Amino acid sequence: MSSISADTDSDLIQQLELEIHTLLSKDELLANVPSHATVEELEALLAVEKGQAYHISIERQPLPSIDIIVRQSSTVRDIKRMIKLHVNRQSTHKQISWRYIWRSHCLEFQGRKLLHEDAVVSQLGIKQHSVLVFARLPHEKGQHRKAWKHRP
Incomplete structure (x- = not known):
C-alpha cells in the first residue's frame, strides 16, 4: 500500500513542478525565477x-x-x-x-x-x-x- 501512495505522490510532485514551471515561464516578471528556487x-x-x-x-x-x-x-x-x-x-x-x-x-x-x-x-x-x-x-x-x- 505504501508503494502505491509513493507512486501517486511522485506523480503529484511532477505535475505540480510542471505547473509551477509553466506559470513562471508565462509571466514576464517571474520569467527569471528558477523553478527549483x-x-x-x-x-x-x-x-x-x-x-x-x-x-x-x-x-x-x-x-x-x-x-x-x-x-x-x-x-x-x-x-x-x-x-x-x-x-x-x-x-x-x-x-x-x-x-x-x-x-x-x-x-x-x-x-x-x-x-x-x-x-x-x-x-x-x-x-x-x-x-x-x-x-x-x-x-x-x-x-x-x-x-x-x-x-x-
Whole structure:
C-alpha cells in the first residue's frame, strides 16, 4: 500500500513542478525565477529589485560563465557558496572536490585576488554587473605549503 501512495505522490510532485514551471515561464516578471528556487534565491531576487543586491558574473575559462546574485552585505565566502550551489545543480554526474578547488583557485576582481573570505562585497568595490574571474592561486617562491592529509 505504501508503494502505491509513493507512486501517486511522485506523480503529484511532477505535475505540480510542471505547473509551477509553466506559470513562471508565462509571466514576464517571474520569467527569471528558477523553478527549483530556494527561499534564499527568491529573497535575493527581491533584493535586486529593491536595489539591495547585485547581479555579478563569474568567468571561468574555458567553461561558460556563471551569473549569480549577491547582496551588498555578502562576503567572499557567500559568493563561493553560491558558486558551489550553482555548479552542483548543473553537473549532477560528477563529484567535485570543493576543498581542492578553493585550495588551488581563488576569485579575482580587477586584478586583485580575493583571498580574505570575510571581506564584504560592497567594501571590495563590487557593483551591479561586475565580473569576477576564477583564477589559479600561484605558488610563491620560497613558500612551502603543508602536505595534504590523505585518509587511508
